Amino acid sequence: MNYRNGYNTLLVALGLALLAPAAAQQGTPAGAEAPAGQRAKAWTISDAMIPMRDGAKLHTRVFVPARPGPALPFLLLRTPYGVDDSEEALNSRYRELAEDGYIFAFQDIRGKFASEGKFEMLRARRAAGDANAIDEATDAYDSIEWLIKNVPSNNGRVGMLGNSYLGWTTVMASLDPHPALKAVAPMASPADMWMGDDFHHNGAFRLSYGFEYAYMMESGKGSAQFPFDRYDTYSWYLALGALGNVNRRLFKDQITSWNDFAAHPDYDAFWKRQAFSAHGRETKVPTLSVAGWWDQEDFYGPLTIYRELEKGDRRGLNHLVVGPWRHGGARFGPGDALGAIQFDSATAKYFREQIEVPWFGFYLKDRGALDLPEALTFESGSNRWRRWDAWPPKTGVEQRNLYLGAARSLSFSASKNDDGGQFDSYLSDPAHPVPYRHRPIQATYFPGGSGWSTWLTEDQRFVDGRPDVLSWESPPLEADLTIAGDITAHLFASTSGSDADWIVKLIDVYPEHLSSNWALSGYQLMVANEIFRGRYRRSFETPEAIAPGAVVEYPFSLHAQNYTFRQGHRLMVQVQSSWFPLIDRNPQTFVRNIFEAGDGDFRPATQRIYRSASHPSHVTLPVVVSPQQ
Structure with a gap:
């Protein structure tokens, strides 16, 4: 076990056998290409089972830059999709942040992949005053507490980010934040699964997405694809007939979310409890909500989160960025086109380099000034970025x-x-x-x-x-x-x-x-x-x-x-x-x-x-x- 800076030695001394090193992995240093066989090790990688307040342990993979340097902040990403591709993600989706220098922690949320406990789709926020309950905010709080105390060479600050479900776990963590959580940047997060996000729009049920996503998430601890027997799912769903045939012929009441869809077709307390609009509060954590104009899953969410946080933002901590992207499109690639439509510049690369890196650098490293308006939007058609002092604009x-x-x-x-x-x-x-x-x-x-x-x-x-x-x-x-x-x-x-x-x-x-x-x-x-x-x-x-x-x-x-x-x-x-x-x-x-x-x-x-x-x-x-x- 080769841990730099006495990392493993310290953990053993503390008796924290939870943090076991993963198999030795050689990674290409971010931003550099070395000759084959001579590439430097970019990360010291370790796995931990972090205990939550109710005793469940959540699998977390920690990446510490291999080269010695100053104390660094954490970037925490909490995912239901598994952490197995996290090293590849650091060299692709999070490349710019990795080059800037952070300790990364990728965590399987409760009940998924290697984490213990029971998975609950978009677990609702715990009731106010219930100190014994758990939710995504308490799991994030407990994880941050453990990371700060047990991973050496951190500067005591944490940021959270992520796309889609990871964006939602980020938003939930900001509702009851750990004191060390200093900035968040949720991308394409849902806000209300009945009014306008993944599962319904104004009460109309999103059939193909609701069916396929529920099966993928709840047919096991990992991810599974429904075995369609037709290439054209239009024909398959049409042959399926009425929605009641799903449980009668296929799911047999075994997919919890589908049962919830069927039991709660209207906007009742079940959906309202999950909705972000039900959680009005003072904005405590600097929040950068990121949306895409052509987000096929969660465009409603980021704008709703921004709007709701704005009601309690008395310190100018709440910002919005919207680009010409699909769901999570700012996270990868240049962003110069979407389908057949061209945007004349690398909009996603611009976001990652000129907005996201300075955002976390300002709040987690005390670096520079933050040159960010209340809302920054890409104006497609004219293909230029526009700065606004309010969104939607109040004048002009x-x-x-x-x-x-x-x-x-x-x-x-x-x-x-x-x-x-x-x-x-x-x-x-x-x-x-x-x-x-x-x-x-x-x-x-x-x-x-x-x-x-x-x-x-x-x-x-x-x-x-x-x-x-x-x-x-x-x-x-x-x-x-x-x-x-x-x-x-x-x-x-x-x-x-x-x-x-x-x-x-x-x-x-x-x-x-x-x-x-x-x-x-x-x-x-x-x-x-x-x-x-x-x-x-x-x-x-x-x-x-x-x-x-x-x-x-x-x-x-x-x-x-x-x-x-x-x-x-x-x-x-x-x-x-x-x-x-x-x-x-x-x-x-x-x-x-x-x-x-x-x-x-x-x-x-x-x-x-x-x-x-x-x-x-x-x-x-x-x-x-x-x-x-």
């Missing part, structure tokens, strides 16, 4: 309504016509749902490379023109149009059924003859989108049937964007009622719990979208009229 932005018009037109002028024929209609058939991306639709975690990660930037022409998708389009823009802030849909609609889903997309239509990039000629890029399940129009807690034929207004958020529609481009709004198998099929017949619907409950329905003076369907855009910087 004007709310303008983009109206659906006759002959599938789209403009900023409202209709003055109020006769009874001012609507467009389509037949929504659950037996033939609209695919959410190009078919074939591989499994979400398909080992051969799934299109899941970039589906939000796919060309929407693959559904434009379907009889069950309506599109309204503006004339070519005479000048650039920039938006920054929240986008809201106001849909006036009716259905011949008694329940309905409404999907609204805001799309940038590229010129038909784009000589600068012929491959993007006529491209339809989805800039913003969201779904709303009609049964929740009055209450997310108590669903109600929709009266057939009644014209109802459905106002709902399409989230936020900072985007420039360029001169010569067109604006488009699309509306549809299925998005399969991303979203489960709405039976379009009201059933109190959709998870209990039978195959016979799924019926076609005629949907009408109104565009009259009294029922003016529109999308409200935050148009920039005087940009800050």
